[in-house]
Amino acid sequence: MQSITHAAQQTIGPAGRMTARPVVPDPLDLLEQFGSTLTIGREHEIYGQGDPARYCWRILSGCVRTVKLLEDGRRQVGEFLFAGDIFGLDDLAIHDFAAEAVTDVKLRRYPRRTVEALAESRTALAHWLHTLTLNNLHAAHERMMLLGRKTAIEKLASFLLEMARRSAMPGRVMVDLPMSRTDIADHLGLTVETVCRVLAHLKRDGTLGISRTGIELYDRRCLCDLACEPRH
Amino acid sequence: MQSITHAAQQTIGPAGRMTARPVVPDPLDLLEQFGSTLTIGREHEIYGQGDPARYCWRILSGCVRTVKLLEDGRRQVGEFLFAGDIFGLDDLAIHDFAAEAVTDVKLRRYPRRTVEALAESRTALAHWLHTLTLNNLHAAHERMMLLGRKTAIEKLASFLLEMARRSAMPGRVMVDLPMSRTDIADHLGLTVETVCRVLAHLKRDGTLGISRTGIELYDRRCLCDLACEPRH
DNA sequence: CGCAGGGTTGATAGCCTTCAAGGTCTGTGG
DNA sequence: CCACAGACCTTGAAGGCTATCAACCCTGCG
Numbered sequence: 001m002q003s004i005t006h007a008a009q010q011t012i013g014p015a016g017r018m019t020a021r022p023v024v025p026d027p028l029d030l031l032e033q034f035g036s037t038l039t040i041g042r043e044h045e046i047y048g049q050g051d052p053a054r055y056c057w058r059i060l061s062g063c064v065r066t067v068k069l070l071e072d073g074r075r076q077v078g079e080f081l082f083a084g085d086i087f088g089l090d091d092l093a094i095h096d097f098a099a100e101a102v103t104d105v106k107l108r109r110y111p112r113r114t115v116e117a118l119a120e121s122r123t124a125l126a127h128w129l130h131t132l133t134l135n136n137l138h139a140a141h142e143r144m145m146l147l148g149r150k151t152a153i154e155k156l157a158s159f160l161l162e163m164a165r166r167s168a169m170p171g172r173v174m175v176d177l178p179m180s181r182t183d184i185a186d187h188l189g190l191t192v193e194t195v196c197r198v199l200a201h202l203k204r205d206g207t208l209g210i211s212r213t214g215i216e217l218y219d220r221r222c223l224c225d226l227a228c229e230p231r232h
Numbered sequence: 233m234q235s236i237t238h239a240a241q242q243t244i245g246p247a248g249r250m251t252a253r254p255v256v257p258d259p260l261d262l263l264e265q266f267g268s269t270l271t272i273g274r275e276h277e278i279y280g281q282g283d284p285a286r287y288c289w290r291i292l293s294g295c296v297r298t299v300k301l302l303e304d305g306r307r308q309v310g311e312f313l314f315a316g317d318i319f320g321l322d323d324l325a326i327h328d329f330a331a332e333a334v335t336d337v338k339l340r341r342y343p344r345r346t347v348e349a350l351a352e353s354r355t356a357l358a359h360w361l362h363t364l365t366l367n368n369l370h371a372a373h374e375r376m377m378l379l380g381r382k383t384a385i386e387k388l389a390s391f392l393l394e395m396a397r398r399s400a401m402p403g404r405v406m407v408d409l410p411m412s413r414t415d416i417a418d419h420l421g422l423t424v425e426t427v428c429r430v431l432a433h434l435k436r437d438g439t440l441g442i443s444r445t446g447i448e449l450y451d452r453r454c455l456c457d458l459a460c461e462p463r464h
Numbered sequence: 465c466g467c468a469g470g471g472t473t474g475a476t477a478g479c480c481t482t483c484a485a486g487g488t489c490t491g492t493g494g
Numbered sequence: 495c496c497a498c499a500g501a502c503c504t505t506g507a508a509g510g511c512t513a514t515c516a517a518c519c520c521t522g523c524g
């Protein structure tokens with residue numbers, strides 16, 4: 001992984017995804033002295049569903065998923081998070097989703113009590129935190145449309161485009177997919193088999209190439225059409 | 233409709249749904265002088281998808297739905313809102329969903345610019361607004377699980393329980409359903425026909441009774457089991 | 465009374481799941 | 495270096511759940 005500066009991280013994070021430049025100079029600097037760095041191994045839990053929401057986190061490197069379980073084991077993956085993303089701020093007192101490491105991850109952890117206390121006096125920080133939450137809400141609304149009204153192909157197309165937008169350079173065609181097919185299925189409300197079949201279908205079409213760890217986009221336009229997302 | 237006091241509205245609203253009592257004495261009082269009251273007729277639009285988010289709103293009476301459309305007409309109903317609920321705060325600059333009147337509604341409207349300016353100095357208000365957003369995010373997460381992983385029966389059971397929780401008295405069995413079957417279908421990611429069939433099925437089971445404008449819960453426990461929600 | 469819109473029910477079709485089997489990759493230990 | 499185990503991925507066949515298409519009913523209204 002390349003070394004990442006603060007300024008860069010800000011524009012990659014959930015806030016940065018939506019707004020072209022940060023609303024506030026650098027609210028993270030206020031928190032930095034209260035953070036601690038830690039590493040978590042692949043497939044280990046960062047926090048559990050139902051745990052008290054004592055910390056929030058920033059990803060330095062690696063990939064994290066948020067997961068929610070029904071009693072009978074049905075699983076919903078809320079989102080995949082990458083370097084620069086911030087998570088653990090979306091809950092009031094109890095974590096609604098668990099957070100798990102998809103790959104080995106390096107994290108920076110901040111006590112929420114401190115964050116909230118700081119936000120009381122620093123309105124710029126408070127404003128920034130609220131913007132993060134609104135962006136997450138926007139993403140959740142997009143996913144409601146996807147889960148409720150899109151077909152399997154459309155779901156995969158939307159997913160791959162989102163991954164491309166976040167993890168690849170604008171011109172590049174290679175997109176890393178560090179998560180398993182099962183994770184993707186549980187993210188899109190499908191089964192593993194359907195995910196495989198749709199990917200195979202898109203490969204036969206010549207829309208993309210498949211390798212174990214990622215995909216290669218040959219025809220982005222075609223994916224956009226499939227995803228019902230004209231603007232890209 | 234009975235007349236509603238401020239204090240009562242607070243605990244019915246989106247914030248009140250989660251926390252037993254308001255975090256702040258009465259942040260609405262700060263805004264009240266900037267509000268204006270208006271009435272909107274059944275099936276009329278309050279604001280459109282893509283409109284600039286200039287106002288936020290509080291429902292005095294009636295029912296409102298939020299709606300998002302795909303280009304080909306596929307529709308997703310985000311949520312149904314009732315007296316006391318506040319909406320229009322979930323967007324950054326542009327409304328992500330449209331808001332439409334399900335019944336005739338009486339609304340109180342507040343300029344967002346004013347709300348945000350006030351929040352800069354009144355941290356209690358800012359905190360309260362953030363709590364509202366977090367509760368909406370929590371609801372969106374629940375709906376992701378519902379849309380992605382639940383069956384038609386489970387979706388209906390969850391929906392009816394939520395309506396019962398919000399619109400009925402604790403002991404009452406009658407639940408008003410002011411919205412159309414199509415609205416319910418688009419809220420749950422189903423078709424009208426499936427909604428009708430599932431309701432008919434539950435009626436034959438003796439779980440509930442059906443009238444044009446609502447339902448009557450006979451066996452709440454059964455619904456909870458169907459909805460995969462043990463605690464109620 | 466006739467119309468229009470929503471609601472309900474039935475028959476059929478299709479998408480996706482389920483169940484099953486085989487393939488591929490990776491890490492481990494001899 | 496090779497063999498093997500296990501996890502994940504892929505592909506095939508069959509079935510089920512829900513959508514689609516169609517018809518009819520019911521209610522409110524001009």
